[in-house]
Amino acid sequence: MRLVVYLLPRVLAALVTLFGVSVLVFLSLRLLPGGYADILLGPFVTAEARAIIAQRYGLDQPLVLQYLRWVWAMLGGDFGISMVTQRPVIDELLRRAPVTLQLALIALGVALAVGYPLGVLSGTRAAKTRKGRDFGRVIGAMGASVPDFVLGSVLIFVFSVWSLWFRVGGYVPFSTDPVGNLRTMLLPGFTLSVFGVALILRTTRDAVLRVMTEGHITAAVARGDPPRVIIRRHILRNAAIPVVTVVATYFGFLLGGAVIVEVLFSVPGVGLYIFNGLLNRDYAIVQAGVLLAAVVFISINMLADVLYALIDPRVGATR
Amino acid sequence: MSAPLVDIAGLVIGYDAAARQVRALDSASLQVREGETLAIVGESGSGKTTLGMAAGRLLPPEAQLLDGTITVAGVDVMQADDAALRRLRREKLGFVFQNPSTALDPTMRIGRQVALALGGQPGPEAVAALLARAELGDPERVLRAFPHELSGGMAQRVVIAMAIARAPQLLIADEPTASLDASIREKVMATLVRLRAESGASLVILSHDLRLIGRHADRVAVMYGGRIVELGAVAQVLQAPVHPYTRALLAAAAGNEVPGARLEPIQGTPPMLEGRCEACAYAPRCTFSVARCNSERPEAREVAGRLVVCHRAEEAIATGAMQPQEAR
Amino acid sequence: MSGFSKAAGRLLRADALTLFGLITLVTLLFLGIFGPWLPLGDPSRIAAGPRLGAPSAQFLFGTDELGRDFMPRVVQGIRSTFLLSAIAVTITAVIGSLLGMAAGYLGRFADQAIARGADILFAFPALVAGLLVAAVMGPGQGSAITVISIATLPLFIRVVRSVTLGIAGRGFVTAAEVAGASTLRIMLVHLLPNVMGAVMVQLTYALSIGMIIESALSFLGLGVQPPDASLGSLLRQGSSYLTIAPWMVLSSGAVLSLAIMSVNLVGDAVRDALEPLKGRPLT
Numbered sequence: 039m040r041l042v043v044y045l046l047p048r049v050l051a052a053l054v055t056l057f058g059v060s061v062l063v064f065l066s067l068r069l070l071p072g073g074y075a076d077i078l079l080g081p082f083v084t085a086e087a088r089a090i091i092a093q094r095y096g097l098d099q100p101l102v103l104q105y106l107r108w109v110w111a112m113l114g115g116d117f118g119i120s121m122v123t124q125r126p127v128i129d130e131l132l133r134r135a136p137v138t139l140q141l142a143l144i145a146l147g148v149a150l151a152v153g154y155p156l157g158v159l160s161g162t163r164a165a166k167t168r169k170g171r172d173f174g175r176v177i178g179a180m181g182a183s184v185p186d187f188v189l190g191s192v193l194i195f196v197f198s199v200w201s202l203w204f205r206v207g208g209y210v211p212f213s214t215d216p217v218g219n220l221r222t223m224l225l226p227g228f229t230l231s232v233f234g235v236a237l238i239l240r241t242t243r244d245a246v247l248r249v250m251t252e253g254h255i256t257a258a259v260a261r262g263d264p265p266r267v268i269i270r271r272h273i274l275r276n277a278a279i280p281v282v283t284v285v286a287t288y289f290g291f292l293l294g295g296a297v298i299v300e301v302l303f304s305v306p307g308v309g310l311y312i313f314n315g316l317l318n319r320d321y322a323i324v325q326a327g328v329l330l331a332a333v334v335f336i337s338i339n340m341l342a343d344v345l346y347a348l349i350d351p352r353v354g355a356t357r
Numbered sequence: 358m359s360a361p362l363v364d365i366a367g368l369v370i371g372y373d374a375a376a377r378q379v380r381a382l383d384s385a386s387l388q389v390r391e392g393e394t395l396a397i398v399g400e401s402g403s404g405k406t407t408l409g410m411a412a413g414r415l416l417p418p419e420a421q422l423l424d425g426t427i428t429v430a431g432v433d434v435m436q437a438d439d440a441a442l443r444r445l446r447r448e449k450l451g452f453v454f455q456n457p458s459t460a461l462d463p464t465m466r467i468g469r470q471v472a473l474a475l476g477g478q479p480g481p482e483a484v485a486a487l488l489a490r491a492e493l494g495d496p497e498r499v500l501r502a503f504p505h506e507l508s509g510g511m512a513q514r515v516v517i518a519m520a521i522a523r524a525p526q527l528l529i530a531d532e533p534t535a536s537l538d539a540s541i542r543e544k545v546m547a548t549l550v551r552l553r554a555e556s557g558a559s560l561v562i563l564s565h566d567l568r569l570i571g572r573h574a575d576r577v578a579v580m581y582g583g584r585i586v587e588l589g590a591v592a593q594v595l596q597a598p599v600h601p602y603t604r605a606l607l608a609a610a611a612g613n614e615v616p617g618a619r620l621e622p623i624q625g626t627p628p629m630l631e632g633r634c635e636a637c638a639y640a641p642r643c644t645f646s647v648a649r650c651n652s653e654r655p656e657a658r659e660v661a662g663r664l665v666v667c668h669r670a671e672e673a674i675a676t677g678a679m680q681p682q683e684a685r
Numbered sequence: 686m687s688g689f690s691k692a693a694g695r696l697l698r699a700d701a702l703t704l705f706g707l708i709t710l711v712t713l714l715f716l717g718i719f720g721p722w723l724p725l726g727d728p729s730r731i732a733a734g735p736r737l738g739a740p741s742a743q744f745l746f747g748t749d750e751l752g753r754d755f756m757p758r759v760v761q762g763i764r765s766t767f768l769l770s771a772i773a774v775t776i777t778a779v780i781g782s783l784l785g786m787a788a789g790y791l792g793r794f795a796d797q798a799i800a801r802g803a804d805i806l807f808a809f810p811a812l813v814a815g816l817l818v819a820a821v822m823g824p825g826q827g828s829a830i831t832v833i834s835i836a837t838l839p840l841f842i843r844v845v846r847s848v849t850l851g852i853a854g855r856g857f858v859t860a861a862e863v864a865g866a867s868t869l870r871i872m873l874v875h876l877l878p879n880v881m882g883a884v885m886v887q888l889t890y891a892l893s894i895g896m897i898i899e900s901a902l903s904f905l906g907l908g909v910q911p912p913d914a915s916l917g918s919l920l921r922q923g924s925s926y927l928t929i930a931p932w933m934v935l936s937s938g939a940v941l942s943l944a945i946m947s948v949n950l951v952g953d954a955v956r957d958a959l960e961p962l963k964g965r966p967l968t
Contacts, residue, residue: 253454253459254459254462259446262445263443264443272465276462351505352463352505
C-alpha cells in the first residue's frame with residue numbers, strides 16, 4: 039500500500055515525460071525543411087517512392103494524426119526502416135543492445151566496486167580531519183575531469199604501442215569467445231567507468247558526511263559502538279539512499295548509448311549504430327535510437343524509485 | 358563518603374570558530390554522587406550541553422580541551438584511549454537526547470536497534486521486556502515499527518530503553534522532554550526517574566524547565582558563562598536562591614509566578630567568552646552588580662549551605678528580594 | 686550578506702588543491718581571452734615547421750600534419766571551448782533560474798509543467814540528444830550550444846525550484862505579496878538574491894559539463910568545424926595520427942582535462958564555502 043501510494047504518481051509522471059519525449063523527437067524530424075520524405079529517403083528518390091512514404095506515414099494528414107499513426111506503428115513494433123540496409127531499425131537496435139548492455143554493466147560494476155567503498159572511506163575520514171578534506175576530493179575531481187575520449191585516446195595509444203593483453207576493436211560476442219570478448223570490452227568499459235567512479239565517490243562521500251551529522255550516529259557513538267560497527271550498521275544503509283538515484287541516472291546514460299567510447303573503440307553497440315546512422319543521413323535510425331534511449335532512461339529511473347522505496351522505510355509514509 | 362561517580366575539575370573547553378575560539382566552559386567544576394539525580398540548568402549557551410557531552414567525550418571535533426580533568430567511574434575521560442572510552446560508554450554511560458526522532462536510525466526497525474543496544478544475541482522476549490520496562494504499550498507492535506511510525510513520546514521511551522539497556526551507572530539526559538508535547542512530558546520524565554531509582558544509577562538532567570527539575574532532582578547546578586554559579590539541594594536553591602542569576606531565572610520561568618506579579622524576562626544576552634573571564638560573567642546583566650563585579654573574577658564559596666559564585670552573595674541574602682540598585 | 690562574506694572568507698583560506706585549481710583556471714582564462722594578442726605564434730600559418738614534428742623548444746606542443754605550430758592552436762582551442770560553454774551555460778542559467786523560480790513560487794500547474802519539462806529534457810542522454818540535434822540543425826557551434834543547454838537546463842530548474850520552495854513561504858515574501866508587489870518583482874527582487882548561491886554552485890558544475898559536451902561533440906565532428914579549433918576538434922585531428930604523432934592528442938587532451946578539473950575544483954570550493962558539510966568523527 040505504501041509503495042502504491044508512493045509509486046503511482048511517479049508512474050504517471052513518467053508516462054507524461056515519455057509522452058513529452060516522443061513529441062519532441064517526432065517534431066524535431068518532421069519540422070525539418072525538405073520534409074520527412076526527403077529525410078527518410080534522401081534527395082535522390084523517385085516520385086513513386088515519395089508517394090509510398092507519404093502514404094505510409096500519412097504525411098498529407100494533420101500533424102496530430104501523423105503523430106498518432108507514428109506512435110501506433112511503434113506500439114506495433116514498427117520503428118521505421120533503415121534507408122541504407124532496408125531492414126527494420128528495431129531489429130538492428132535490438133541486435134546491438136546486448137553489446138551496449140555488457141559495456142554498461144562492466145562500467146557500472148567497476149564504478150560501484152571502486153566508487154562506493156572509496157566514497158565511504160573518504161567520507162568517514164573527512165569527518166575526522168579538521169578541514170574535512172582528503173584523497174576523495176582529489177580522485178573525485180580528477181575522475182570527473184578527464185573526458186572519456188581523452189582517457190580512451192590515451193589508452194588506445196598506450197595499448198597500441200605496447201601491445202599488452204588488451205585489444206582495440208575486433209569485437210567478438212561473449213558467447214562465442216569469452217576471453218576474446220573481454221580483451222576487447224574491458225578497456226572501453228574501464229574508460230566509461232572512470233566518470234562513474236568519480237560520480238559515485240562524490241555522491242557517497244557527501245551522503246556519508248550528511249548521515250554523520252545525524253543524531254543517531256552520535257547516539258551510536260554514545261553507546262560505545264566502534265567505528266567499523268557504526269559504518270556497517272548505520273552509515274552504509276543510510277548513505278545508500280541518495281546513491282541509488284545517482285547510480286540509476288548513470289546507468290540510464292550508459293544504456294542510452296555510450297556514443298563516444300563505442301566510436302573510439304569500435305564497439306558495435308547502439309551508440310555506434312546511431313552515430314553511423316547520423317553520418318549516413320539514415321535518420322530513421324537516429325529517431326528510433328534517441329527515443330529508445332530516453333525510454334530506457336525513464337524506465338531505469340522508475341526502477342530506482344522502487345529500490346529507493348525499499349531501502350528507505352520513510353518513503354511514501356504519511357503521518 | 359565514597360569517591361564521586363563523576364568528578365569534573367576546572368574544565369575549560371573552547372570551540373574553534375571562523376577566526377577565533379569561543380569558550381564554552383570557563384573552568385567548570387562539579388561532582389556527581391552515586392545514586393543522585395542532579396539537574397544542570399541554564400539558558401542555551403550557558404555550557405550545560407557541553408558539560409553533559411564532555412562526560413562521554415562526545416563533543417564535536419571543533420571542541421578543544423584547554424584545561425581541567427573529567428573523571429567518570431574512575432576513568433580519565435579526556436585522556437582515555439579509544440578502546441577504554443568505548444568500554445566506558447558501553448558499560449557505564451547511558452545518554453538520552455533531546456530529539457528522539459533523530460536519535461534512532463530511520464532505516465532500521467525498533468526491535469533490531471534495541472537488540473543491538475542490549476548487545477549479544479537477545480531474543481525478542483528480552484527486547485520486549487526492556488521496552489515494557491520503559492512503559493511502552495504493545496511492545497510487540499513497537500518492535501516491528503520503524504522510528505517514523507512512532508509518536509515523539511514513544512520514540513523517547515525507546516531511546517530511554519536503549520540508554521538503560523546495559524544497566525549504566527550514569528544516565529545523562531539532555532533536555533529529555535523538551536521536544537515532546539506538554540501533555541506527556543511529565544509521564545516520560547516519571548518513567549526516566551523511576552528507572553533510575555530501580556537501577557540505582559545516577560541521573561544528570563540538562564534542562565531549562567525549572568518546574569520539572571523541582572519535582573525530580575535532588576540537587577541542582579545553575580550554569581552561566583561556562584561556570585557553575587550556584588550548586589545546592591533543589592529545595593534550597595529553588596526556594597531561596599542566592600545568586601542573582603538564579604533569581605532572575607526563577608522570575609523568568611512561567612509557572613513560578615507569584616499571583617499578580619509579572620514574568621520578568623532576563624535583560625540582555627548570555628556572554629560569548631573568547632578567553633578566561635576576568636570578571637563576573639553575569640555582571641553586565643546583573644541588576645545587583647557593583648564595580649568589583651566587573652573587575653574581579655568571583656570564586657566559588659560556600660554560602661548558606663550551598664556553593665555560590667558571587668561577590669555579593671551575603672548582601673544578596675540580606676536584602677532578600679534584591680531590589681535593583683538605584684545609582685550605579 | 687554576512688553569509689556571503691563568511692563564505693568568501695572560507696574560500697580565501699583555501700587549501701593547496703583549490704589554489705591549484707584557481708591558478709590553473711585563471712591562467713587558462715588569461716590565455717583564452719588574450720591569446721590572439723600574445724606572441725605565441727600564428728595558429729594558421731602552414732609549414733611553420735616540419736609536418737608532424739615532435740615537441741621542441743621552438744614548437745612546445747609539436748606541429749600538426751600541415752606543419753602548423755600546435756601550441757597556438759591549443760590556445761585557440763581553449764578560447765572556443767571556454768567561450769562556447771560559458772555562453773551556453775550562462776544563457777541556460779538565466780532561463781533555468783527564471784523557470785525554477787516560477788515553478789517553485791507559482792506552484793500548481795506552472796510547477797507541474799516546468800518540472801515535467803525538466804524531466805523530459807533530462808531523459809535524453811546528452812550525446813544521444815547531440816546526435817538528434819546535429820541531425821536537425823546540422824553540425825556546428827549552434828548545435829553545441831543547444832545540446833549543452835538541453836543537458837544543463839534541468840539542473841538549474843531543479844535546484845532553483847527546490848531552493849525557492851524553501852523560501853516562498855517566508856515572511857519577507859509574504860510581506861511583499863501583501864504590499865502588492867507583482868509576481869515578477871517578487872521573483873527578481875526577493876527570490877533571486879536567495880537562490881543566487883545555489884545557482885553559482887550549479888553554474889560551475891554546468892560549465893564543466895558544458896566543456897565536456899562541447900569537446901565531445903567537436904571530437905565526433907559535430908561541434909566546432911575547421912578551420913576553427915576547439916580542444917575537442919584538435920583531439921579529433923590528432924587522433925588520426927595518434928600512433929605517429931601522439932603529442933597532438935596528449936597536449937590537447939591534457940589541457941582539456943586541466944581546464945575541466947580547474948573548473949571542478951573551484952566549483953567544489955564554492956560549494957564547500959556556501960554549504961559546509963561536517964560529519965562527526967566516530968570515536
